Amino acid sequence: MLLNTVLLSLIVFLRYLCFAGGLYFLCYVWKKPKWESKRISPIVPDKKVMKHEFKYSVFSSVIFGWTGAWMFDAWEKGQTLVYTDFSKYGFWYAVFSLLVMMVIHDTYFYWTHRLLHLPWFYKNLHKVHHSAPNPSPWAAFCFHPVEAFLESLYMPIIAFTIPCHIGVVFFFLMLMTVLGVVNHLGYELYPQVFLKNRFLKTIISATNHSVHHRFNKFNYALYFTWWDDLVGTRYQSDETILGKTVGVATDSELHDLAGFASVPEDGDPLQA
Secondary structure, three states, X not given: OHHHHHHHHHHHHHHHHHHHHHHHHHHHHHOOOOOHHHEOOOOOOOHHHHHHHHHHHHHHHHHHHHHHHHHHHHHHOOOOOEEOOHHHOXXXXXXXXXXXXXXXXXXXXXXXXXXXXXXXXXXXXXXXOOOOOOOOHHHHHOOOHHHHHHHHOHHHHHHHHOOEEHHHHHHHHXXXXXXXXXXXXXXXXXXXXXXXXOOHHHEOOHHXXXXXXXHOOOOOOOOEOHHHHHHOOOOOOHHHHHOOXXXXXOHHHHHHHHOOOOOOOOOOOOOO
């Protein structure tokens, strides 16, 4: 168990390092002059904030690795529904199971995220993630250790409740990491088609999630806007901002459009 925890922690951390580091280099170094119009806020994340995000991401990787080792042990004992024979359920079930896994995770994330924005939980746990109103791609895994453990429990829920091929599980974990980094990127890379297609417009974008960090409320979901739309916690100017022809919104434009100021750093109750 200890060896598996160490190995899986390294794998999780290297996966995070590759995706966060790669997108950081792409947007903040290589394409920085060309992609200024894609920047959501004119304020570049502070290096001190990025060091904070990186440090807590290391802790989170260890905790995710421990949960992974526990799940691996359960899988070896035949206690999960994770299978290896692809022909058992076929290709289309594999595609369907991926969507189901994302919906389960999105639902779990939305409601635990709402919980973490209650004042006590925010002040003692979730504030670690909200280290600045303008996060960097390094924020994707930046969680208080207790929150990181809470975040990791979605995988046991999936593995014990629905049959899922081990290859689909690995793909899902990589997709989760990529989308987590993209959501905190600070640059809007999604094309305009994401505003026009009925399904694509429900996918969480960097603009959508930047609103959450800027105001410390609204837009609590991870993959899709479905729960925010259903419960009424979506910031309704998302599409206006994303659809700007000259780029996406700056902090001042967010204020102008919403009529809100940043909320206090001690958290916000369950109010939309």
